[in-house]
Amino acid sequence: MTVIRLSTSLFLSLLLAACGGGGGGDSSSSIGSAEAEMPGGLSAQAELGRQIFQDRSLSGSGRMACATCHDPAFGHASPFATPVVFGGPNLDQSGLRNAPSLRYLRYNTAFQFAADGTPTGGFFWDGRANSLHEQAREPFLNPSEMANSDVAGVVAKLAAASYAPQFRAVFGDGIFASPDAAFDRMTFALERFQLEAPEFAPFSSKYDAFLAGRATLTAQEMNGLALFNRTDKGNCAGCHSSTRPANAPGPLFTDFTYDNLGVPRNAGIAANNDPAFNDLGLCGPTRTELAGRTDLCGAFKVPSLRNVALRKHFFHNGAFDSLQQVIRFYVRRDTDPQLWYGVDALGTVTPYDDLPPSMRANVNTTEVPYNRRPGEAPALTDSEIADVAAFLGTLTDGYAP
């Protein structure tokens, strides 16, 4: 949050300078007209961000917007049946990762190591962006996403959009003369939209209603909640925190840290046809500054479990397509590895097959629920798995009793 606030106030002072320091009317001592609320309750920048978020014309294909992969009807995550979305100029380029939900990210921070050394915060599965502002630059230029060839190309499309006059009114008449400045303001508007618009953090699930005393959970959901929290059973809350942090109106079901789960390789991702390719997460090529931290290879960010029941694919590589399977994987990963990983002709299983052999020791095998060895009983029975899945179903926003 620090970084986000800093960039906001920095921007506002620049903007005020550009406008001659004056806000509208007599409010020049406050943050000025730039923060004037639009009818929807959003700032003018966020309102522009809303339009940009939905604008397909800003892509190389002319058919892809942020909302294409981050669909509001799916918790602002991927609505597609494939584990990764196909983008690019002809919508035939396969990406490497599953499109995550954009909800509740306003409570995330820049990437940092906590006092005890735990990697925390950052945006993307590998935390490589330090703010939503920084994050928003990438999709426009990513060859398997919106696939523009350069910043100037994106800004030319922006200058031709129906809301370009509004963009000029907010960011200055001459804004399009500098593609870099216009691109920076455009990505800033996307950040404001995600930070301000209530739909990105509605806290309107059945579980929120339950916490407020306005709904009751079924016996199965209550049991699932208990198993989710119990440190000797699911222990899910160990990373997907179920307590309310000081800065949020409800629990977020993530602590924004990282972990290495040993998620199986997904043959459905084109890049995985190359046996030499591995997505290494925190120590991968997008995190060169962490290249020396081989202990972090294979770690990915803990996602919020809010709206998780709406997801069609789970984990950074979309390797699973049902919630029950995911929970079963957690508790049977090491008791029954043959269920998840490739078995060769001799019947030998290769656990953690999506990591190079030298990095397989990084997989977390000490924490409940994945601290079991072959032959031991899984931390949850099949009916308990169903209970946890039922509880996760109460985390979907938009509950109407």
Ligand code: HEC
């Ligand atoms: C082709 C599909 C696609 C499009 C279009 C797309 N995204 Fe994404 N988005 C993804 C994928 C895949 C990831 C995860 C990539 C990674 O972690 O390396 C992601 C990650 C993100 C994240 C990080 C979430 C987190 O948990 O840290 C944000 C924020 C985001 N996108 C916002 C946007 C915005 C804003 C746009 C439009 C400018 C956009 N996306 C366009 C697929 C897409």
Ligand code: HEC
């Ligand atoms: C030690 C930390 C930790 C614990 C404990 C943990 N998780 Fe996770 N969870 C993660 C991480 C990290 C990811 C992302 C991993 C990846 O994609 O490689 C994740 C991903 C998930 C996802 C996929 C979400 C998505 O959007 O793709 C689900 C569902 C999930 N966890 C449920 C659970 C449940 C249920 C439990 C308890 C049985 C649990 N987790 C326990 C760290 C944890």
